[in-house]
Amino acid sequence: MLNYQFDWSTVTSGKYFEWLASGVKVTLQLSALSIVLAFILGLLIAVMRMSNNRPVRWIAHAYLEFFRNTPLLVQIFFWYFGSYKILPTAVNDWLNSTNFEFAAAVIALTIYTSAFIAEDIRSGVLSIPKEQMEAARSAGFSYLRSMQYIILPQAVRLTVPPLVNQFLNLAKNSSLAMTIGVMELTYQARQVESYTFKGFEAFTAATVVYVAISLVITALVNIYNEKVLNIHKAA
Amino acid sequence: MKKLVTLFMVTVLASMAAKTVLAADTLADVKKKGVLVAGVKDSLPPFGYVDEKTRTIVGYDIDFINAIAKKLGVRVELKPVTSASRMPQLQEGHIDIIAATMTKNPERAKQVDFSHTYFFTGQKFIAKKGTVKSLKDLEGKKIGTAKGSTSEQNVKKALPTATVLSFDDYPQALLALEQGKVFAVTTDEAILAGILAKAPNKARFEIPRVQISDEPYGLGMRKGDKHFVDFVNKTILDMEKSGEAARIFNKWFGPTTQFHLHRNFKITAGK
Numbered sequence: 001m002l003n004y005q006f007d008w009s010t011v012t013s014g015k016y017f018e019w020l021a022s023g024v025k026v027t028l029q030l031s032a033l034s035i036v037l038a039f040i041l042g043l044l045i046a047v048m049r050m051s052n053n054r055p056v057r058w059i060a061h062a063y064l065e066f067f068r069n070t071p072l073l074v075q076i077f078f079w080y081f082g083s084y085k086i087l088p089t090a091v092n093d094w095l096n097s098t099n100f101e102f103a104a105a106v107i108a109l110t111i112y113t114s115a116f117i118a119e120d121i122r123s124g125v126l127s128i129p130k131e132q133m134e135a136a137r138s139a140g141f142s143y144l145r146s147m148q149y150i151i152l153p154q155a156v157r158l159t160v161p162p163l164v165n166q167f168l169n170l171a172k173n174s175s176l177a178m179t180i181g182v183m184e185l186t187y188q189a190r191q192v193e194s195y196t197f198k199g200f201e202a203f204t205a206a207t208v209v210y211v212a213i214s215l216v217i218t219a220l221v222n223i224y225n226e227k228v229l230n231i232h233k234a235a
Numbered sequence: 236m237k238k239l240v241t242l243f244m245v246t247v248l249a250s251m252a253a254k255t256v257l258a259a260d261t262l263a264d265v266k267k268k269g270v271l272v273a274g275v276k277d278s279l280p281p282f283g284y285v286d287e288k289t290r291t292i293v294g295y296d297i298d299f300i301n302a303i304a305k306k307l308g309v310r311v312e313l314k315p316v317t318s319a320s321r322m323p324q325l326q327e328g329h330i331d332i333i334a335a336t337m338t339k340n341p342e343r344a345k346q347v348d349f350s351h352t353y354f355f356t357g358q359k360f361i362a363k364k365g366t367v368k369s370l371k372d373l374e375g376k377k378i379g380t381a382k383g384s385t386s387e388q389n390v391k392k393a394l395p396t397a398t399v400l401s402f403d404d405y406p407q408a409l410l411a412l413e414q415g416k417v418f419a420v421t422t423d424e425a426i427l428a429g430i431l432a433k434a435p436n437k438a439r440f441e442i443p444r445v446q447i448s449d450e451p452y453g454l455g456m457r458k459g460d461k462h463f464v465d466f467v468n469k470t471i472l473d474m475e476k477s478g479e480a481a482r483i484f485n486k487w488f489g490p491t492t493q494f495h496l497h498r499n500f501k502i503t504a505g506k
Contacts, residue, residue, distance in 0.1 A: 181400035194383035
């Protein structure tokens with residue numbers, strides 16, 4: 001039989017609940033900020049990747065391959081510990097006086113996820129018939145303007161489902177930020193565990209929150225689909 | 236859907252039941268298996284670290300485990316643990332004993348049974364030379380430590396205004412100190428001495444005379460595992476009597492080492 005005394009009060013009230021709540025707050029800040037930035041950066045890289053200018057295309061290609069094919073944990077350590085070696089002392093001193101742990105985590109999550117988002121957007125764009133681009137160009141739009149007004153609005157629609165996946169991945173990947181001392185949800189769950197030895201309760205609470213965050217992201221995108229893009233799910 | 240949920244619940248419960256360790260008699264089990272599995276540190280000189288020549292884990296903690304296994308007449312298997320993982324590993328039966336710089340405290344004693352104190356130290360800081368004269372100099376600063384350690388809890392009590400940054404283990408905390416990301420790193424003096432001895436630019440750092448707690452280390456065993464606890468206690472008391480315990484201390488910390496620590500404790504019953 002189980003010889004474990006469950007004690008849910010550890011995580012539902014008092015000091016340890018406050019720790020977990022503060023962890024939830026940091027996880028939400030980290031995820032929301034990185035999602036917005038990763039989407040913007042991903043769009044930019046996707047447009048560069050499809051540009052007619054060869055060097056621009058290659059830079060984007062190198063960026064994609066590099067950041068998609070290295071582990072996120074390594075990238076987090078790179079931005080936090082590795083950046084020190086290449087930045088001037090004055091910059092390092094300034095960074096160390098700020099909340100650099102959080103910033104390094106946002107940078108790593110943003111760049112890593114933007115590479116995947118860029119590829120998703122590119123596949124969306126490639127599925128738009130190229131005659132549309134030709135038509136737009138002959139109507140006098142520049143390449144960037146054609147992208148902005150004609151191609152991307154249609155492509156993003158098609159890209160919504162894979163984008164949701166990337167947002168969900170990012171929210172869960174944010175837990176890796178604890179390795180550089182960012183006090184997010186998983187970090188706090190571990191803190192509660194090391195103070196109370198109620199690891200099962202602490203991590204169950206954390207799991208419930210992660211699932212909730214994922215469901216909220218999915219729901220928001222569904223609402224966006226229905227209300228803004230007028231895409232209705234096939235019944 | 237309902238079926239799925241039921242299936243899921245059954246699977247979870249079954250796996251949990253399978254995980255529970257019977258209120259074990261480790262002493263008998265270890266003799267039967269012919270192997271003692273110990274949770275040790277593998278990057279924390281001189282307590283437990285990988286020796287560059289032999290590629291095996293060696294250190295003060297490991298010598299104690301070897302002595303206990305020798306008396307049992309079994310071989311030793313070492314499993315690297317972190318401060319955060321060592322207690323769950325023990326409770327789930329992946330290891331038989333913890334020998335990983337574990338401080339004895341009342342909260343932990345509710346979860347595991349400790350041996351007599353086999354090492355005694357106190358919590359201090361490493362900081363850049365000349366920056367720390369008293370505890371006041373550390374107020375409001377960023378302090379690095381390792382997750383799940385008592386160091387983390389002590390420093391929060393001693394310095395409520397400081398920001399404590401917890402890293403996975405001490406090497407990362409030291410790297411953060413070298414890069415100025417934290418103002419000081421805190422843990423037990425003996426561990427700090429080991430970290431400092433290995434640091435690439437150790438001349439720039441020092442361990443100031445600021446102590447915030449006493450840290451008695453114990454070997455951790457499963458709660459209620461009486462035969463095994465008694466056996467381990469008897470073994471380490473005998474080691475004290477025969478002088479073996481003092482020899483192990485001097486081998487790792489004594490005058491011939493880079494630490495030059497003086498042994499200011501003895502292994503005694505009831506401590």
